[in-house]
Amino acid sequence: MKKSGPLILAFVLLFQGCQRTAETDQFHLSGLTMGTIEYNVKYHGAEVNLKNDIDQVLIELNQSLSTYISDSEISQLNEWGKLNFESKYFLPVLEVSKEVFLRTNGTFDPSIGPLAQAWGFGPDKRIPEMRQAQIDSLKLMIGFQQVEFDENSVSMPPNYQLDFGAIAKGYAVDLVAGLLEEKGIQNYIIEIGGEVRCLGVNANGKTWTLGIEDPTVEKDERRVYGLVRLKDRSLATSGNYRNYYEKDGRIYAHIIDPRTGYNARHTLLSVSVFASDCITADAYATAFMVLGIEDSYEIVESESDLDAIFIYQDDDGELVHVATEGIKPFVEIR
DSSP: OOOBOOEEOTTOOSOOEEEEETTTTEEEEEEEETTTEEEEEEEESOOOOOHHHHHHHHHHHHHHHOTTSTTSHHHHHHHHSEEEOOSSSHHHHHHHHHHHHHHTTTOSOTTOHHHHIIIIISTTOOOOOOOHHHHHHHHTTOOGGGOEEOSSEEEOOTTOOOOOTTTHHHHHHHHHHHHHHHTTOOSEEEEETTEEEEESOOTTSSOEEEEEEOTTSOTTOOOEEEEEEESSOEEEEEESSSSEEEETTEEEESOBOTTTSSBOOSSEEEEEEEESSHHHHHHHHHHHHHHOHHHHHHHHHHOTTOEEEEEEEOTTSOEEEEEOTTTGGGEEEO
16 A cells, blocks of 8 residues: 655755745755655744644654554554554544545555565565465455444454555645644645645745656656646645566556455556545545546546546557646646
């Protein structure tokens, strides 16, 4: 479920800390979260440095959802199969996960970890020799419909393992946005590992402009495919071209279809999803990489809050895109 974020942000600077531009009264805060993921926050119109506050929120979120922290809430759940919530962070991510799981016919599923691990996309990165019997066995240990929760606790069957890595960055963006808005900040852009949320305008009074990456470049390259103007919305991008391996002449991408147990195979290279909150955009972006263009487009068209840009290769191998009607006026393809 984890995904690369093919998003280039023109405002990102290569430093960590805080910078303030006197001419525009604008703060630029940056740092690391979730281990090695860089965050960047720009805002103006407030005489306050919120870096310490932002770092604290991200630390608390990590303590709740990081599978790399042995005593985090999610680690406790994965060990014991049940959890009484210790923080305010766990329930919302369960609620969004269930909503998108149901809306996308199970293609967004935070319990897919055992399958991803078996296919060689876990911590040990082993290239597997997968057989149908093994896949069938692993599928018995996944299925978010078996995860039960209420306002106070969550439980799941034995051998289940949850991992919210596919939406943790989007969720973190929303939490930082909530912090800024509580402080009365109405003009900001927040980026965490390629997931973005914007409000208002930049310091020059113009709409925030982001670049979407060309998904056909090599792993160590970057090239802008198009620009998008974003105001009062969130954006998350998912793609399968930076996290894959090749074996016996076949490409194995990290996007796994929970319904079949196999890697999703279609011409879709990346999808950028727009929504009011970033966690929702993040979840749908992951699911759409499994569903493909036609089924994903149908979902977007039926949801008033969603828009999307799908980038794929046509029959001639040319890079083309499809954008939903709500985002078309704000997109410029280079």
